[in-house]
Amino acid sequence: MTRRQVHLNVNILNAGVFGGSWRFPGTDPVASFTLDHYVRIARRAEEATFDAVFLADGPAIREDLRYRPFNSLEPSVVLAAVAAATRRVGLIATLSSSYNDPYDVARRFASLDQLSGGRSGWNVVTTAGTEAAANFGYDAEPEHAARYERAAEFVEVVRKLWNSWEPDALLGDKANRRFADPGKIHPAAHHGARFDVEGALNVPRSPQGEPVVVQAGASKDGRALAARVGEVIFTAAQTEDEADEYYRDIKSRAVALGRRAEDVVILPGLSTVIGATEAQAAERRELLAELVPPEYALARLASQLGVEQDALALDSPLPWHLLADPDEAGGSQTFYKIALGLARRENLTVRQLLRRLGGGAGHRIVTGTPEQIADAIIDWVDKGIADGFNLMPDVLPGGFDDFVDGVVPILRRRGVFRTEYSGTTLRDHLGLRTPDHVARRHEGAA
Amino acid sequence: MTRRQVHLNVNILNAGVFGGSWRFPGTDPVASFTLDHYVRIARRAEEATFDAVFLADGPAIREDLRYRPFNSLEPSVVLAAVAAATRRVGLIATLSSSYNDPYDVARRFASLDQLSGGRSGWNVVTTAGTEAAANFGYDAEPEHAARYERAAEFVEVVRKLWNSWEPDALLGDKANRRFADPGKIHPAAHHGARFDVEGALNVPRSPQGEPVVVQAGASKDGRALAARVGEVIFTAAQTEDEADEYYRDIKSRAVALGRRAEDVVILPGLSTVIGATEAQAAERRELLAELVPPEYALARLASQLGVEQDALALDSPLPWHLLADPDEAGGSQTFYKIALGLARRENLTVRQLLRRLGGGAGHRIVTGTPEQIADAIIDWVDKGIADGFNLMPDVLPGGFDDFVDGVVPILRRRGVFRTEYSGTTLRDHLGLRTPDHVARRHEGAA
Structure with missing residues (x-):
């Protein structure tokens, strides 16, 4: 019998998840403003057959810039560049549903999906904070529930747009001079409480049907949204109990909404501090604390x-x-x-x-040898309280290199992690099915 | 004495500027949905030391899809991917000022500029058409003058954001644990008729000071905007008189606004149909007409x-x-x-x-041998009615290959076109100076 397989993303959080990562010996403190940084990590992730690289985001400065790096380069732009330098690894970018338009978001991810051969994923966030609000003309952060209501309708519109082209609508038929079949291209014709979007999208159907939708809801509203729209769900769990409660809650909510449990991949965050010995790992952890x-x-x-x-x-x-x-x-x-x-x-x-x-967002930190890190990963997956992890190496790229070189071979040896990609799209890697095309009626459409 | 130099962009208009380009023998009709298409053309443009590749755009389907390709993949995403596959050629993407937010646009181009080492340019368009309006919640196209007023304030905000970081604000000083100097990072603090944007931008100052601003105003409002904000200006001129009138009008408007004439690079559109002989060129032109x-x-x-x-x-x-x-x-x-x-x-x-x-947007079409094309280019530049051209090959990539292989060597031989890049940024290629950092007062800022 096959053991439960581990899914792994690497979260490229600037120089690493710790507040002092950029000061770690050997780290280039400003590497995260260069393309090479992202390409280097993504290529290693691909070599290690990771499901995806992931970029967090917020359209504002929220950190005290004296002390650490911050969300900077726009993720869809960064991952498009990474797409050109990789062939298989998935590309998940965060974009806010509070400060963007659905047509633009649908289009950017559909474009990234076309360019990458079906490797794009959209992490939907509602974006907390007055700083972001003030960059988009608002006096104050929109109220929590309102942000989630907007997010739910936003995703609904984006998916309608992603379904505006039937899979065989693009013809390119030179002999019969038919470029596309307008009978198979449908307006989104969305007229809701918050959005009026006519469509159709000006991008043909995605190579993976639809880009993968990722969510990370923790609040009551957030969990409801995650269970409704999320195909990959990030979470922060410090303990087995927290992970177990979240995992079961989200999967049962999803099932109650008519989804299949396996259509939702739950990945808690995992920060790693790796040493050749336990003592070296502890020493590294100590140094990381001192650097803040x-x-x-x-x-x-x-x-x-x-x-x-x-x-x-x-x-x-x-x-x-x-x-x-x-x-x-x-x-x-x-x-x-x-x-x-x-x-x-x-x-x-x-x-x-x-x-x-550790100066991070509250994710679990595991400090130890590669064996211990592998044990920690397999333990939660075997227990059925995680489908894998959203990896947040302590220091980038060094801490990720240690993971690829030290932990990945162990996971492979134990038969819980692939040795090569079996498919080409992000959906393939995640074991998510390609969604059927959702036929739209022309009601109210031009 | 050095002859006036020619500036050249190539406009990657799907399969080519003609309505029937996608049906031309040897053309892959759906290549423009793949990354390879853009990378291939950009690499040839770089080999031919072009100033930039250019992508037009509109966030809507306006063409009759039965008959031809259309604006599809989102340009900033496409050019980010191209950035990773090239080293020197400039990257100009069109984004609408009517259907985007200034913070997001400022950030995407600043990000593209960081990733590409200073090669990004933003073509500001106001986006005509009810189709686009209906994709962004509007019942009708915003009124012409209102779109241009919005565009002018939009560019103003974007430039304030691009100036929010002083050139030396990013430190990465590990020893003194100073990541950045907040005293050198300033809010945009823009509070205008149409936008309230606090800032600062969360991207350090661009490698070329600011991304290059491109505009293509033809109407009265459009010319006023182009002269005020445009550093590269695209235009459509069928005749020498039209080109001359536009060139002199824009440069004198710019000078009247306190700008230097050489800070504005004017590039008329030029569609080319190239044949080894005049007869072959004419035959090609005939075939292109028949394909529509x-x-x-x-x-x-x-x-x-x-x-x-x-x-x-x-x-x-x-x-x-x-x-x-x-x-x-x-x-x-x-x-x-x-x-x-x-x-x-x-x-x-x-x-x-x-x-x-020819099924295009009204740009001048020159049909002839490589010598004739080169003559046509040099003629207008020598006469001082164009600084170069925004090239729109009849068929892509074939028609562009013919230009690179046939016309570029002639331009070089005649001493009007570079044989290698003398600089690294798009500003370097265009002969545009790097703007001084504009210090911002903190008035009204947090």
């Missing part, structure tokens, strides 16, 4: 928790009386829930919590 | 002129009494003016006009 100025770490945590910096004392517990119920908090609820859960469960001081978070 | 179904050509012209198809009779003159004054016409005034000028000047029947237009 403590005054910065404290200010960032205060901002993420929505409290004044004065309310946090390094050697005291969190100021629980000041913290909102996670479901009531605005902003990114993923981080909020994870951080509070971690601090409460392990009774951490602020200093200890900062160390556990 | 006449019923389609007639319907398209009627639509472009805004009249019913019944109003056009193939062997009669244009129905002048039905045609609006070009300045009053909506839609693309470039085409309208050119077509009417051509028909009136040469007293053409509808059939003759269709043949002269």
Whole structure:
């Protein structure tokens, strides 16, 4: 019997997931502004038969730029460039449903899918924060529920646009002078609460039917959206219980909505700190902690928790009386829930919590030898609480090289990870079926 | 004394500028949906030391898809992929100022500029047509003047964003743990009639200072915009008089606005039909005409002129009494003016006009041997009525190969076209200076 297979994406988070990654010895601190950085990592990911490379995003500066890199280059542009330098690895880019138009988003991912031979995926995010809002003409961040309602309709429109061309609508028939068959091209004709989009899309149907839709909902609204539209779902889980609860909740929600459980691939985030020995891994982890100025770490945590910096004392517990119920908090609820859960469960001081978070978004950090990392990965997949992981190496590209060289061979030896791609599209890699074309009626259409 | 140098872009218009290009013998009719098509042409352009490759665009289907290819893949995504496959050639993509947000556009071009080492250019268009409007939630095309007012403010915001980082704001100073200097990063803090954009942009200053701004204004509003913001200006001119009038008008408008004449590079469109002999060129031209179904050509012209198809009779003159004054016409005034000028000047029947237009947007078509094409190019540049041309080969890639193999060596031999790139950025190729950083006051900024 075949063992459950592991799916792996690599998240190219600038110089690495840790706040001090850019200062790590040997790291080029500004490499993430160059194409070579992305191409180098994507080629290694392809060599290691990863499902995809992944780019997070937000259209605003939210970090304190004195201390670390930040979301910068626009992901669809970066991954288009990466597409030209790779052949098989999937390409997942984040674009906001709050600050874009559905026609443009549908078109950019359909274009990326054409150019890459069917390797594109769209990570739908609703984009927390007033900074982004202020870059798009809004005084304040749109209300949480409103962002999710918009996201749901946004994805609906995008999918209608992706279905505007029947698979055989493009002919290119020179002899019979028929370039395309307009009878097989249908307007989206979407007229909803938030969007009016006529269509049709001006890009033929995607090589993989539709680009893969990725989501990372953590809040109540977010989980509902993920279960409804997500084909790959990122999550942050520090413990088996959290992972198990999320996995079962999302899959059962999806099934309740008429989807098949296997049409949803759930990938928790996994930050790795790899050493040849346990001691070396621990030493690396120690160095990564030291590279983050403590005054910065404290200010960032205060901002993420929505409290004044004065309310946090390094050697005291969190100021629980000041913290909102996670479901009531605005902003990114993923981080909020994870951080509070971690601090409460392990009774951490602020200093200890900062160390556990590593300057990241609250994802699980595993420190150890390649064997230990492989064990951690296989354990959750075997237990059926993850379909694989969204890998966030501590330092890029070095920490990812260590994973490819050290961990991937172990996963392959144990028969849980492919040794070569069996298909050509991102859907093939993920084991997701190609969606049937959704025929549209012409109701209300021109 | 050095002769005036020729600047050349190649416009990758799907399978070529003619309506029947996709049916030309040897042409792959659906190549323009593949990355290889763009990479192949861009690499040849680079080998021939062209200034740039250029992609037109419109976010809607406007063509009758039965008969010809259409604007499809999103240009910034396509050129990002091309960036990874080339090293020197410039990359100019069209994006609409009517159906995008300034922060997103500023960011995509700044990203493309980072990835390509300073080779990006943005062709600002206002996008005529109800089809595009209906894809972005509008019942009708925004009024002509309103589109140009929006475009002017849009470019202003984009440039503020491109200037939000001082050239030395990015530090990457590991030892002193300073990633960037926030004192050198400024909000755009734009609060205008149409846009409120706080900034700063989350991309450091472009390798070429700012991406190059390209414009193609033909109407009164369009010329005003081109003279104000355009660094490269595309135009359609059928005759020396038209080219001369446009060239002098734009340069003098620019100078009146405080710009230097040499900061504006004016490139008329040039469609080429090349044959080893005059007879072969004429034969090729004949075949290209035959490949367009006449019923389609007639319907398209009627639509472009805004009249019913019944109003056009193939062997009669244009129905002048039905045609609006070009300045009053909506839609693309470039085409309208050119077509009417051509028909009136040469007293053409509808059939003759269709043949002269070749199914394109009204650009000048030169048919002949490589020597004749080179003569035509040098003539206008020597006369000071063009700084070079926006080349639109009849058939792609074949017609462009003929240009590179046949015409470029002649231009080089005559000393009017570079034999190698002297610089690395698009600005270098165009002879445009790198703009000084525009310091922003913090007025009204956070």
